[in-house]
Amino acid sequence: MGVGIEVKALNAWYGSNHTLQDIELNIPANHATALIGPSGCGKSTFVRCLNRMHETNPIARVTGTVRIGDLDIYHDISPVEIRRRVGMVFQRPNPFPTMSIYDNVCGGMELNGFRNRRELDEIVERSLRNAALWDEVKDDLKKKSGASLSGGQQQRMCIARALAVDPEVLLMDEPASALDPVSTSKIEDLIFQLKSQYTIVIVTHNMQQAARVAEKTGFFLNGRMVEFDSTHKIFTNPSDKRTEDYITGRFG
Amino acid sequence: MTDLRVPNPVATTLQNGPSESTAPAIGQMPETSTPRGISAVRKYLLSRGNSSGSDRLFAGAMLLCALAIFALVALIAVELVTQSQLSWHAFGLPFFYRYNVDPVTHLPLFWDPVNGVFYALPFIYGTLMTSLVALCIAVPLAIGLAVFLTEMCPRWMRAPLSFFTELLAAIPSVVYGLWAIFVLVPLLREHINPILIPIFNAPILTRTLGWTGLFGDNGLFGGVNLGLGILCGGVILAIMILPIIASLTREVMNSVPNSQREAALALGATRWEMIRMAVLRNARIGIVGSVILGLGRALGETMAVAMVIGNSPEIHLSLLSMGHSMASVIANEFSEATSDMHRSALIEVGLALFLVTIVVNAVARILVWAVTRGTPARVQ
Amino acid sequence: MKGNRGRTLRSLWRSGVDHMATALAILATVLVVAPLIAIFFYLVYKGASSLNWAFFTQIPKPEGEVGGGMANAIVGSAVVLFVASLFGIPIGIGGGIYLAEFGRGTRLANAVRFTADVLNGVPSIVMGIAAFSLIVVPMHHYSALAGGVALGIMMIPTVTRTTEEMLLMVPHSVREAALGLGVPNWRSVISITLKTASPGVITGCMLAFARVAGETAPLLFTALGNQFWSVSLNHEISALPLQIYNYAISPYDDQHRQAWAGSLVLIALIVIAVSLVRFFTSRGTLKGAS
Numbered sequence: 035m036g037v038g039i040e041v042k043a044l045n046a047w048y049g050s051n052h053t054l055q056d057i058e059l060n061i062p063a064n065h066a067t068a069l070i071g072p073s074g075c076g077k078s079t080f081v082r083c084l085n086r087m088h089e090t091n092p093i094a095r096v097t098g099t100v101r102i103g104d105l106d107i108y109h110d111i112s113p114v115e116i117r118r119r120v121g122m123v124f125q126r127p128n129p130f131p132t133m134s135i136y137d138n139v140c141g142g143m144e145l146n147g148f149r150n151r152r153e154l155d156e157i158v159e160r161s162l163r164n165a166a167l168w169d170e171v172k173d174d175l176k177k178k179s180g181a182s183l184s185g186g187q188q189q190r191m192c193i194a195r196a197l198a199v200d201p202e203v204l205l206m207d208e209p210a211s212a213l214d215p216v217s218t219s220k221i222e223d224l225i226f227q228l229k230s231q232y233t234i235v236i237v238t239h240n241m242q243q244a245a246r247v248a249e250k251t252g253f254f255l256n257g258r259m260v261e262f263d264s265t266h267k268i269f270t271n272p273s274d275k276r277t278e279d280y281i282t283g284r285f286g
Numbered sequence: 287m288t289d290l291r292v293p294n295p296v297a298t299t300l301q302n303g304p305s306e307s308t309a310p311a312i313g314q315m316p317e318t319s320t321p322r323g324i325s326a327v328r329k330y331l332l333s334r335g336n337s338s339g340s341d342r343l344f345a346g347a348m349l350l351c352a353l354a355i356f357a358l359v360a361l362i363a364v365e366l367v368t369q370s371q372l373s374w375h376a377f378g379l380p381f382f383y384r385y386n387v388d389p390v391t392h393l394p395l396f397w398d399p400v401n402g403v404f405y406a407l408p409f410i411y412g413t414l415m416t417s418l419v420a421l422c423i424a425v426p427l428a429i430g431l432a433v434f435l436t437e438m439c440p441r442w443m444r445a446p447l448s449f450f451t452e453l454l455a456a457i458p459s460v461v462y463g464l465w466a467i468f469v470l471v472p473l474l475r476e477h478i479n480p481i482l483i484p485i486f487n488a489p490i491l492t493r494t495l496g497w498t499g500l501f502g503d504n505g506l507f508g509g510v511n512l513g514l515g516i517l518c519g520g521v522i523l524a525i526m527i528l529p530i531i532a533s534l535t536r537e538v539m540n541s542v543p544n545s546q547r548e549a550a551l552a553l554g555a556t557r558w559e560m561i562r563m564a565v566l567r568n569a570r571i572g573i574v575g576s577v578i579l580g581l582g583r584a585l586g587e588t589m590a591v592a593m594v595i596g597n598s599p600e601i602h603l604s605l606l607s608m609g610h611s612m613a614s615v616i617a618n619e620f621s622e623a624t625s626d627m628h629r630s631a632l633i634e635v636g637l638a639l640f641l642v643t644i645v646v647n648a649v650a651r652i653l654v655w656a657v658t659r660g661t662p663a664r665v666q
Numbered sequence: 667m668k669g670n671r672g673r674t675l676r677s678l679w680r681s682g683v684d685h686m687a688t689a690l691a692i693l694a695t696v697l698v699v700a701p702l703i704a705i706f707f708y709l710v711y712k713g714a715s716s717l718n719w720a721f722f723t724q725i726p727k728p729e730g731e732v733g734g735g736m737a738n739a740i741v742g743s744a745v746v747l748f749v750a751s752l753f754g755i756p757i758g759i760g761g762g763i764y765l766a767e768f769g770r771g772t773r774l775a776n777a778v779r780f781t782a783d784v785l786n787g788v789p790s791i792v793m794g795i796a797a798f799s800l801i802v803v804p805m806h807h808y809s810a811l812a813g814g815v816a817l818g819i820m821m822i823p824t825v826t827r828t829t830e831e832m833l834l835m836v837p838h839s840v841r842e843a844a845l846g847l848g849v850p851n852w853r854s855v856i857s858i859t860l861k862t863a864s865p866g867v868i869t870g871c872m873l874a875f876a877r878v879a880g881e882t883a884p885l886l887f888t889a890l891g892n893q894f895w896s897v898s899l900n901h902e903i904s905a906l907p908l909q910i911y912n913y914a915i916s917p918y919d920d921q922h923r924q925a926w927a928g929s930l931v932l933i934a935l936i937v938i939a940v941s942l943v944r945f946f947t948s949r950g951t952l953k954g955a956s
Contacts (some may be wrong), residue, residue: 044664115335119843124846128837129839129843145847145853153327195847199848321849344851348763348766351757353778354761355757355822358822365796369799388734427698430693434692456933456936457705458881458907458933461910461932462705468712558684558688559684588789588791589883593911617791617883620886620887621886631709639792640788
């Protein structure tokens, strides 16, 4: 089961570029929350701040508080530990190129030193089933390299990999932007099914996608969060003029 | 902790259709009591703790490896300097240019370990002369080869030819030396030198250009034709540095954009004019760099030269005469050094060689780097 | 009319020069390839005719006697190269990891890179002097260890620079995938980045290995050479290049014969070692599984 996320006074920089300014946000547990906005508005930076991936860039800096469940992730816990609790799916599928499908999925476990073969077998099957990929790959789990799958399959494998470590929160940074429409709809179905089990935060530039999968939607613009409300409200009756302009396609 | 939660398989509980539930409050605890309790996966991962200790250790170890490279170069330099102190204090800078005169024969005397005479001039001369001969032979050939490979060669020949030249670089220097002793030396002595000697000693040249000192009995090809000597050392060096110069020159030529070639051809240039104007002119600084890199290799090359140069510490203008190079004298005498001073003098020669190759290599790297990185190095 | 003829003459001249240049380039190519073929021909011709079973099984006979072999030199080379790899490859790979993963863009990394290039250019004979004064002098005797260290130092710059280049070719997204799973950085570097780059890294190590396998100069006054069996790191040891050198400059025909055989074996060993490793690493990556 997922936990909620509470963000207070979050600021982030890349070098001298102030990419996030005073973000305040409460993301509910066990729901999908979409973040929309034009490119470069800071939405990707924002999700990267939720599992401290932002700071892997040497010129990046961040201030403020992010609470996931009852943990202040910037004070109570190390980046490595928080990333084990907060799974992430990236914009482009990024399988470990030298590993089999099996090893890709249990990568998060194996690379953290988990060696129990029987449990790993179980975890791999459960995760691949959850990612709706099991039936397609179950026969050559250890024979095929993860990189030999199609783009859509790779992305679902990456989701399975993120699910395998049993995270509390699943962050998805434009997970379907590099995929074809069929794969995209598969990923969307998946999000729809997963959101009762995990707290999902999905960044997207595709407004229909946000409307289809998310209960809550936040609109980012120029590093600020302009509006955060239920998806229905954002898309039908936004309270901010800029949100309305973006939704109706007047810019971005 | 918020981890007391159900990890029940989603697959069994998947439901379609939008969820009607409203968002729970932040940080709300999920329902506790479940049949399986906290999942084994989560429990395991929570027990792993943070890895900052091992991460720091790893980063430190890698840094140490990088610093070891510094330390090694520094250590080499320090050892060379300290071990050559004895000879440096005894001879000072004149070590590199002075000589004694033999009281009996009145010939210059440079290096006589038995009597404690240590002046390095003949080694410097031998190194320079062999390298010069090597460059004179290797540079035109390497450039010709590179031009042929990049601009003229039929496609099917390109891969085997360049593989073949690269193979030259993989042959150990001692094998070159062996080949030189048993094939090159007789070849020079019996076939090539007998052609060159009459040319350089031709009366017409001696009469008209004799004043240069390059021709006649005391010229470049005067003296006894033994096959061994500076010319032979230079030729074997040329064969050894050819692949280096050729492959780097090729790289530099390949980095000349095709639009330059097309521009020249579009102006009606013949192929050679195109190569000269578009390729060679644009690539020339890189070519100079690769030649200097080849020079760096030639200066430091030891075994092959030591096996054919003749090993005598004298200076003669003739390319047919025996000589000695800085590297070859170390190879020949170091393990049988007669005295501490002898060893120290040899190390001082090594130190000089070390410093010269560092400078030569640095200059070459900068030139090659400037061209292949695309920075405009085309000073007109 | 006159102008016309001038133009024809001029274009004749130009095409003549063009043909000339082509001919010269071809001549240069032939002049480069000819000695190469000659070297390979002599190596195979003289070497193969001198190879026999004794060469691989016996140690050298006393000077002037016919027969014997280079068994001890082959084993000695293996020992010295093993020490060199043990010393040079880990430091080299570690340095490469530092340059690609930790020091990217820092001034220290640039300095390390430059120093590696300097080390690469140090003449091998100078490396021999350095190993002599660093190891032989304090230990008071020549040893296989000293020879191995001298060769190991020479391997470092090649290994470091290829490791760095290969690691930089691993896409950033793969690193992020590992970090995003909460994998410790050290584990991610070793099990993901380095493993992905491993075929290239191994090729770099083999290049370095092949380069030092034929080195003679650094061994002249470190390993020194030995007429007898020895595998001890603490004693002088024979090595193929040393033995080839000693036999090449000796006055005996039978030793010349063995020098040719030794050269052929040396080159064959280098080529076999390199292609074996290439073969196995390429098979490993084709499978795609760990």
